[in-house]
Amino acid sequence: MTLAGRGPGRTERLVLPGVLTAEQAAVTVAGILAVQRADGAIPWFRGHHLDPWDHVETAMALDAAGEHERAGAAYDWLARHQNADGSWYAAYPDTPDGVAADRATDRGKESNFCAYVAVGAWHHHLATGDDAFLDRMWPTVYAAIEFVLALQAPGGQIGWKREAPEKGGVVRPAALLTGCSSIYQALRCALAIAERREDPQPDWELALGWLGHAIRQHPERFLDKSRYSMDWYYPVRGGALTGTAAAERIAAGWDRFVVPDLGVRCVSPNPWVTGGESCELALALWAMGDVERAVQVLRAIGHLRAADGLYWTGYVFDDDTIWPRELTTWTAGSLLLAVAALGGDPATTAVFGGTELPTGLAPDCC
Template sequence: MIPAVPGVISAEQVRRTAESIAAIQDADGGIPWPEGHVDAWNHVECLMALTAAGLRAQARQGFSWLVRHQRADGSWPMKLRDGVPLEGGGESNHAAYAAVGVWHDLLVTGDKAFARAMWPVVARALDFVVGLQTRRGEIVWERDAHGDPAPYALLTGCSSVYQGLRCGVALAERLGDPRPEWELAADHLGHVLREHPEAFADKSRFSMDWYYPVLGGAVRGSRATRRIEEEWDVFVVPGLGIRCVSDQPWVTGAESCELVLALDAAGDRERALKLFTDMQHLRHDDGSYWTGWQFVNEKHFPHERSAYTAAAVILAADALSGSTGGASIFRDAGEHAADRAPTGCGCERVPSL
């Protein structure tokens, strides 16, 4: 069943939004940014949206892109254009999101044979990710083109990595190939996300650093409620959506829908539905979505419609409607948020880079 949120977006409108994503898919299966490059994280998000909306053939073509472009170390180049790497480094959150995409596909389609076929890709990717974990437990954001790990970690990236590890553990168990090392890595990472803000570079002007610990599943319960309330008035613009950055009059559709997902995961359905309704002003007649709106100048900014924004809309619609087997993938990421912290910090149990 195609997701629909009565009174906000119909199944036919969701289908048209998915078709707007498929319309820009490259011949080799990649789904590019408006600038023309493909990165693995946003690509996987688009595949999840295509799967949820029933465009399975296009999604599977996109998974084939992941297989073809994964490197021997388990990573993907940060950016590719026409299959050619533009940047040689590999990001930890890009690699981790492959597990979310494959687990989501299994939840929606029930196709265990496909999940098994993709399992080596997921395993290599998460091994790459765990190899970037520090002694304290955070996971640095990249390994550069020379093979050297970055000197710092990012809160948003690590929050997404946390979900990737949890999805990888669930997939491993479903396929009968348990990976306890990923589970331990997730436990340590979750602890650092909750207890050690000093572990991450300061990107607090970005709204993603505000809600991603909730979206990725590391923060739940009263902690999630407090976190959302603390900066609600900083980032939320009533009637429009949320700011991308705190110091600019610019709301963005993808971040707004990700906050919808975070609110839904935290049990705040009322505000999730209101925010999802508010951001619909970004919808274009063809079903695609403008990336953002500069509400002082009253112009779309940047002047583009992005596949990743359309994908976030579809995933938010699915979460709110419960239409597919993957609708709860963000809620379920927080299953172990409070009860799996290692003893003390446990940092000594994670080898340094």
């Protein structure tokens, strides 16, 4: 399947009444491009760090906006800076002369950070129809997925991270539901890439089946992070929960996490709504077919938009205070992706809708 984009400036799928006009979308895209380094790296904001997951999320937003060359540069940056074991470090500093990949500020290797390259690579291919890009990125994606699956436990869940080399490089086997739900989506995209290249990966199919089973049936295999809204919606956002199970999960946490007309709490019961969580919930709602509430959530965070088109990370509503005072590329990127999905952008709907992604093999026991 190839869903080729129609070139730069493709903003017609980034318009949503009450959320974004074409002019606003263009300003937001320009704001992201102003932060992206010439080498392709996309830090949170100038002078802050880059992490691999948010770097990919923002690159995907650039593809949704038709900025395929700049998105491709972001993936090239990842390919150039991948560690020999298939991983990336958790954080790289943005220095005056670029992102200093050789001076990582957090040398831990987080599993979901490393897996997400597969989502971005498949999205870029669907947006551009560029088979050469997919062939070029395949060794990077393959090595990343192999690194991640080396952290999978017999129960299907995947360990959070491998510690920094100076800390012995030991594996932290505790699993995070949010991270594993993101890895679930990444494995499906990695398998789609493998299918496209006619390079089957049966071990990945088994791993995906076990991971999905753990997410759906064994909450006890994950650390209790139920205070965080991500743990609430991410099994839906990542595609592990669908249909009635997804609807029931979202209904169960709605009043706890959603603040009408303001957005989604990051942590319950803290009076702090965040743009990234709100946009990701909107994606989960869209995937469920709940378009009306997805749009409502996106409209609610209009108060986080700044004059330069970027979005503040969060807002403390008890104090009427923007906090932290950060305009993050990944918050803007998540907003653009949610709008692109709601607008029917083919590449974005394919990656986040998941109906055409591989489903893996069901485990043969409980």
